[in-house]
Amino acid sequence: MAVPDLRAELDSLLLQLLRDLEELEAKRTALNARVEEGWFSLSKARYSMGAKSVGPLQYSSRMEPQVCVNTSEAQNGLQKFWVVRASAQTPEEVGPREAALRRRKGPTRTPEPDPSPALQDPLNWFGILVPHSLRQAQANFREGLQLAADMASLQIRINWGQNQLRGLQEKLKQLELGAT
Secondary structure (H helix, E strand, O other), X not given: OXXXXXXXXXXXXXXXXXXXHXXXXXXXXXXXXXXXXXXXXXXXXXXXXXXXXXXXXXXXXXOXXXXXXXXXXXXXXXXXXXXXXXXXXXXXXXXXXXXXXXXXXXXXOOOOOOOOOOOOOHHHHHOOOOOHHHHHHHHHHHHHHHHHHHHHHHHHHHHHHHHHHHHHHXXXXXXXXXXX
16 A cells, blocks of 8 residues: 555544544533433422432332343444343243243142233333423433443444554554655
8 A cells, every 4th residue: 555545544534533532522511411411300300299209219129121232243343332122021031930840730829910011111100190300300311321322332433443543553654664
């Protein structure tokens, strides 16, 4: 590869790296704003409902995640993160519920009623008519989670770009030393 071509590739990689860094900074600012707004909305909900009405004591004993963070590897070897809604049944839950053998004869017991397969909104743990500020807090934290996944993907792309940049700089240095 000729020196001018290598310099052009180095310049384009550097510009892409700077764009990615600028995007990362914007996402960090947005994440900080979402988290701050989420905590502020949560404190407004605590104030309007009472401090003891919004807290860990109201959490469901069968709490399950509403979203999951997935990862995949792209063609260029970079990992990408994204947030998806959790399914009602994970692959680990498929299959028999009891590890022991079942008796065919004998006393039958009534099975426990399963919760509805659809995921329930955690805001229902705090009552039916929850304040709007509590819904805002939930939305802000969900947006923050999406931003965090985007930032993780972007950070991996930036690290990859920095490694590529170092490699091109070394190659350029060797070509320039070999030319003189």
